[in-house]
Amino acid sequence: MSAAHHVTGPVLVIGTGLLGASLGLGLSRLGVEVWLSDPSPTAARVAQDIGAGTVLQQGEETVPRLVVVAAPPDVTADVVADALTHYDDAIVLDIASVKGSILRQLRLRCDRGELSEQQLSRYVGAHPMAGREKSGPAAARGELFTAMPWVVCAHATSSARAVRAATDVGIDLGATIVRLSAEEHDAAVALVSHFPQVASSLLASRLMNAPGHALALAGNGLRDTTRIAASDPKLWIQILSHNSGELVKILYGLREDLNRLIGTLEDPHAEGALLDLAELMSEGNAGHARIPGKHGAPPQAFSVVTVIVDDRPGQIAELLTAVGSAGVNIEDLRMEHSSGHDVGMVEISVLPGRSAELMEFLTEREWKVVQ
Ligand SMILES: NC(=O)c1ccc[n+]([C@@H]2O[C@H](COP(=O)([O-])OP(=O)(O)OC[C@H]3O[C@@H](n4cnc5c(N)ncnc54)[C@H](O)[C@@H]3O)[C@@H](O)[C@H]2O)c1
Ligand SMILES: O=C(O)C(=O)C[C@]1(C(=O)O)C=C[C@@H](O)C=C1
Numbered sequence: 191m192s193a194a195h196h197v198t199g200p201v202l203v204i205g206t207g208l209l210g211a212s213l214g215l216g217l218s219r220l221g222v223e224v225w226l227s228d229p230s231p232t233a234a235r236v237a238q239d240i241g242a243g244t245v246l247q248q249g250e251e252t253v254p255r256l257v258v259v260a261a262p263p264d265v266t267a268d269v270v271a272d273a274l275t276h277y278d279d280a281i282v283l284d285i286a287s288v289k290g291s292i293l294r295q296l297r298l299r300c301d302r303g304e305l306s307e308q309q310l311s312r313y314v315g316a317h318p319m320a321g322r323e324k325s326g327p328a329a330a331r332g333e334l335f336t337a338m339p340w341v342v343c344a345h346a347t348s349s350a351r352a353v354r355a356a357t358d359v360g361i362d363l364g365a366t367i368v369r370l371s372a373e374e375h376d377a378a379v380a381l382v383s384h385f386p387q388v389a390s391s392l393l394a395s396r397l398m399n400a401p402g403h404a405l406a407l408a409g410n411g412l413r414d415t416t417r418i419a420a421s422d423p424k425l426w427i428q429i430l431s432h433n434s435g436e437l438v439k440i441l442y443g444l445r446e447d448l449n450r451l452i453g454t455l456e457d458p459h460a461e462g463a464l465l466d467l468a469e470l471m472s473e474g475n476a477g478h479a480r481i482p483g484k485h486g487a488p489p490q491a492f493s494v495v496t497v498i499v500d501d502r503p504g505q506i507a508e509l510l511t512a513v514g515s516a517g518v519n520i521e522d523l524r525m526e527h528s529s530g531h532d533v534g535m536v537e538i539s540v541l542p543g544r545s546a547e548l549m550e551f552l553t554e555r556e557w558k559v560v561q
Contacts, residue, residue: 194532196358199223202246202254202280204269206237208322209285210260211330214242216363219332225252237327253277256355259284263428267295274309281355282313287379288432289315289343289372307347314356315343315372318365319383325422333364336560337496337535340365343372364498364535380436385444387418387426388437394419492521493545495538496560497552509536509557516551518544535560 199222203210206228214224214237224243228234234245246252257273259266263286270292273282286292292315299305320338322329340360344353360367370378394416397405430437447470454466483494499505506525513520522539540548553559 193220195220195222195362197222197355197362198255200225200252200254201243201256201258202227202252202273202277203237203243203258203260204228204273205259205261206233206242206327207260208325208327208329209318209334210258211237211240211242211327212332212334213258213260213285213318213359213363215240215330215332216335217359218243220362222362225254233327237330240327240330242327242330254280256280256359257282258359259286262286262425263288263292263432267292267299270313271296271299271305274305274312280312281352283316283352283356283359284313285316285318287317287383287429288376289317289341290376291432293343293345293372310345311347311349312352313345314348314352315345315375316356316360317341317343317375317379318360318363319379320365323418323420323422325425333560335360335363335365336498338365339368341368341370341375343370343375345372376433377436380433380440384430384433384437385440387421388430388441389444390416390419391421391426492539493542495540495545495548495552497536497538498533498558498560499536501532501534505534506536509552512552512555512557513538513548516548518548518551 195217197217197220199217201214201217201222202225203214204227206214206226210226210228211233214226218224218241225246226234226237226243227246228237231245237243238245254277257277257280259269259273259282261269261284266284266286270282270284273280284292296305296310296313300307300310318335318338318340320334322331322334340363342353342356342360344356357367397416450466451470454460454463454470457463458467497509499509510520518540520538520540524537524539526535526537538548549559549561
């Protein structure tokens with residue numbers, strides 16, 4: 191299948207695990223020529239088998255216009271530097287979960303004369319705020335990035351061409367572009383990604399020696415708060431250690447809150463103790479209410495079913511008729527066009543209890559529902 195897109199291939203994806211294979215899959219589906227490379231021949235082959243691109247065989251050469259480095263954070267700066275040196279006109283971007291440490295390593299190479307300023311100008315950092323608790327290409331999904339934030343971290347000397355290319359990949363994958371400096375990015379993800387991972391892991395680690403009868407009672411509360419505790423330790427020790435400075439600031443605050451809570455619960459009948467507990471719960475309510483919906487939309491009281499439609503007359507009417515025949519009431523409707531796309535995204539707000547059946551109904555009728 192070939193659809194309108196901004197990215198011009200060939201694109202070389204280096205690192206064909208969950209993220210690299212998902213990106214290859216998303217671009218290949220648009221008709222972009224994608225080459226795949228990974229030190230693990232199995233990871234590269236699996237990525238090829240699922241349709242993410244074509245494996246670049248050892249000794250085989252290609253002239254990519256764009257290189258996307260989707261390797262673990264520890265090796266990302268090395269792989270980026272090699273790509274900037276080896277492919278002398280290609281734009282190189284990385285999609286690692288941390289940005290500041292990688293940029294600092296690349297700058298150091300410039301200062302030592304190992305990389306030229308011209309080479310560094312072809313690099314831009316990016317970070318799709320989309321992923322899974324699973325790793326490897328078998329878990330890849332071409333729609334992983336749809337409607338998710340795609341952070342572009344240009345550095346002081348990134349060329350306009352490089353920034354454009356990093357942005358275009360996100361747009362073509364249906365993501366929402368956010369521009370931040372590497373420092374702003376690292377502070378933000380410490381709070382909204384790295385801290386939740388640590389909190390989830392700490393919570394789940396309490397279960398290691400829990401008696402079977404306690405675990406047998408586990409409901410959605412525990413499942414919701416521990417999904418990401420199943421994440422890959424090899425990846426996360428790198429992410430956490432690369433962004434430790436920002437994370438530690440948040441953990442100091444948590445330590446204070448925990449001390450306060452312990453003090454309160456040690457004597458729940460003390461004067462003011464119940465008020466303290468009420469404050470803790472309502473502060474949590476207030477923080478939760480600030481988590482935006484997809485595309486940065488305000489928090490939703492309804493469930494949103496997102497459907498991708500072709501940008502042509504009659505499509506919305508057909509979709510609304512389909513929702514009507516499912517017997518589901520539309521509480522709100524929002525339509526988004528990604529600039530330059532031939533598709534639009536329709537967000538249908540429905541009562542939370544009706545979204546699963548509507549998704550199933552539409553999917554069965556071959557509407558493209560974003561899962
Ligand atoms: N998993 C997520 O949710 C998520 C989300 C956004 C960004 N990221 C970032 O994407 C990158 C890849 O993560 P992933 O989840 O796909 O991990 P993954 O473990 O699924 O895949 C990583 C791949 O990189 C390969 N690799 C290892 N060393 C390499 C090297 N020197 N050169 C090239 N490839 C190498 C591995 O063989 C593996 O196939 C990481 O930097 C991560 O921080 C991950
Ligand atoms: O949804 C998940 O499973 C994720 O952990 C994804 C998540 C996140 O924190 O949102 C994790 C790390 C990445 O760098 C980006 C996205």
